[in-house]
Amino acid sequence: MDFNKRASNASKLASAVQSGTINVKEMASIVNTANNFKSSIVLHAEGKIIDVKSFLGLTVSLMSNSTQYKLEIHGDDEEAAKEAMINAFNEYGIKVEIN
DSSP states (O other), X not given: OXXXXXXXXXXXXXXXXXXXXXXXXXXXXXXXXXTTOXXXXXXXXXXXXXXXXXXXXXXXXXXXXXXOEEEEEESTTHHHHHHHHHHHHHHTTOOEEEO
16 A cells, blocks of 8 residues: 555544544444454454454444444354444444344
């Protein structure tokens, strides 16, 4: 990725945060919830697969106008992770489906 494209993406992210489209504390809360689990937790949105444990990846994915988000969770603690992640997303009005 060249410098201009990276600068453009950073600018879009900053604008979204400043405009209130994305609440940084809400995104951090979701990422922190995901990081409490050993399981792999990924979000499917608009044909992309995003690691929910990544703040930047999650923020960029939730900036989109997508209304369909699917979580995929695999690991030893996946049942507890599923419940916690559904609650974390729902707390901020983001509807997710679990695969």
